[in-house]
Amino acid sequence: MSTAHIMKPAIRRLAVLTRNFSTSGAVLRPRPTQASAAISASIRTPRHASNPQMAFPCLDKREQKSQALLNEGPEPAYSKIGRESVHIYKSEEPIFLDYGGFLPGFQIAYESWGILNADASNAILIHTGLSASSHAKSNSLNQKSGWWEEFIGPGKYLDTDRYFVVCTNVIGGCYGSTGPSSVDPADGDRYATRFPILSVNDMVRAQHRLISQHFGVKKLYASIGASMGGMQSLAYAQEFTDEVEKVISISGCAKSHPYSIAMRHCQRQVLMSDPNWNRGFYYDSLPPHTGMKLSREIATITYRSGPEWETRFGTERADPSKQPALCPDFLIETYLDHQGEKFCLEYDANSLLYISKAMDLFNLSKTNRDKAEETRLGSEARFTGESTRDIKFSSSECALPNEPYTEKPRRRVVSFEEEKDDLRQGLEKFAHKDVLVIGVESDILFPVWQQREISQFLKESAKKLGISNGDNIRHVELGEDISMYGHDTFLLSLDYIGQPVRDFLG
Numbered sequence: 001m002s003t004a005h006i007m008k009p010a011i012r013r014l015a016v017l018t019r020n021f022s023t024s025g026a027v028l029r030p031r032p033t034q035a036s037a038a039i040s041a042s043i044r045t046p047r048h049a050s051n052p053q054m055a056f057p058c059l060d061k062r063e064q065k066s067q068a069l070l071n072e073g074p075e076p077a078y079s080k081i082g083r084e085s086v087h088i089y090k091s092e093e094p095i096f097l098d099y100g101g102f103l104p105g106f107q108i109a110y111e112s113w114g115i116l117n118a119d120a121s122n123a124i125l126i127h128t129g130l131s132a133s134s135h136a137k138s139n140s141l142n143q144k145s146g147w148w149e150e151f152i153g154p155g156k157y158l159d160t161d162r163y164f165v166v167c168t169n170v171i172g173g174c175y176g177s178t179g180p181s182s183v184d185p186a187d188g189d190r191y192a193t194r195f196p197i198l199s200v201n202d203m204v205r206a207q208h209r210l211i212s213q214h215f216g217v218k219k220l221y222a223s224i225g226a227s228m229g230g231m232q233s234l235a236y237a238q239e240f241t242d243e244v245e246k247v248i249s250i251s252g253c254a255k256s257h258p259y260s261i262a263m264r265h266c267q268r269q270v271l272m273s274d275p276n277w278n279r280g281f282y283y284d285s286l287p288p289h290t291g292m293k294l295s296r297e298i299a300t301i302t303y304r305s306g307p308e309w310e311t312r313f314g315t316e317r318a319d320p321s322k323q324p325a326l327c328p329d330f331l332i333e334t335y336l337d338h339q340g341e342k343f344c345l346e347y348d349a350n351s352l353l354y355i356s357k358a359m360d361l362f363n364l365s366k367t368n369r370d371k372a373e374e375t376r377l378g379s380e381a382r383f384t385g386e387s388t389r390d391i392k393f394s395s396s397e398c399a400l401p402n403e404p405y406t407e408k409p410r411r412r413v414v415s416f417e418e419e420k421d422d423l424r425q426g427l428e429k430f431a432h433k434d435v436l437v438i439g440v441e442s443d444i445l446f447p448v449w450q451q452r453e454i455s456q457f458l459k460e461s462a463k464k465l466g467i468s469n470g471d472n473i474r475h476v477e478l479g480e481d482i483s484m485y486g487h488d489t490f491l492l493s494l495d496y497i498g499q500p501v502r503d504f505l506g
């Protein structure tokens, strides 16, 4: 029996391999075989690859952009927001935040349309989505079209002949309100990632100071918002129940769900992986424009819908006469690329991270709100010297558990039903209010079950508490036959959103 039969397979493969090599000293050299001789003959000097190297215009463009920013100075669009184009409200009082941090003072950028009446009873507060500024509509300070230009104005859905309409930039943002790009008065440097974790309820508590202290409005006629604005609108009603008459939440939710958190997680991770992000300290250097661009591309996937893109782009390539490329090639790719490019210097990366996180943390359940209140009161007491108890939040707590995750039935402190009831109890506080909830079937980020949940819990609470039979809660759902614009429907199908809003406002 030859030794080959008793050799283990791996060793046998090695033996075959070495048979084709001649040894000279310690170096293995290939013995010319018929095939290798043919290949050698076909290769001339200088050598050529079998196929040409791909071109990467998308990467070239990014590198050129970095270079241009380095040459011309990093001056992203948001840093050029003229203070003269917005009004600024300053609060010198500290604000204590839901997760234990605080701001020693803050400012809010706002714009307004229409006239506040004598008894201050006609104010409507617009809450913005994640990255919007206070510029919802053009005005004398800023003639540029706003993001809800056709929604607001004389005779429009938010009728400025009747209402005094205010829109703010949220705290945490970068369009004039205090955010991570602002200077920390404690040391004169920018907050960057020394900015505290924010919640959506913190944002509305800051807005409330503007509304009550600056405008002297004791009760808003209405609070309205879409997306994160829809979250804020509900949060405002929860925090200041007696100070709002009507509540409108469009494409919002009462609590974030894991899919939406997952999508925002990916956006944040991509952004934070850009070395220029530099753990948030990039203000005097190159901004993380690549991370921002890619993050916006992911976000855009969640803002629109597959059916819309099917009709709009299908699987068409931008230029079918060219070879397929690894850089954007399909129309949907060039579209996403364009959206990312347009946005990457429009908004501050740190603001995006903090506000996106606030959306993840959004939860109007009773337990969550009670806990947040306790944390805030604890920080305040410590700040004023009434308590020496440590603030619960410390940066060392921002770590994952030491034990690796093992899949197991979800550890529930409370049952699914109890969890839902907790959320219902959180909403109960304003179940007696007039509330309009609007959802859009094609929305994948805030799916319609989330708006149904808001309406259902409010109605159940209203009935349970004997307040009403639930008629004060209006629910409108736009089917795919009406809008395929997904989450962005509130920006694109104005008439379908606007009509129920107008009817509800009365």
Ligand SMILES: CC(=O)SCCNC(=O)CCNC(=O)[C@H](O)C(C)(C)COP(=O)(O)OP(=O)(O)OC[C@H]1O[C@@H](n2cnc3c(N)ncnc32)[C@H](O)[C@@H]1OP(=O)(O)O
Binding pocket: 128, 129, 130, 131, 226, 227, 228, 229, 303, 313, 331, 332, 333, 334, 335, 336, 338, 339, 342, 487, 488, 491, 492
């Ligand atoms: C999560 C929250 O809290 S808030 C919700 C977040 N939503 C947003 O932030 C909104 C983001 N979307 C936008 O800003 C959109 O531009 C809107 C909604 C304002 C307008 O939408 P639309 O009118 O449908 O514009 P669309 O999205 O198609 O963009 C048009 C642009 O894309 C370009 N474009 C369209 N198709 C392609 C393509 N295949 N390839 C390259 N570019 C394209 C157009 O030329 C146009 O360019 P321009 O803006 O430089 O003029």
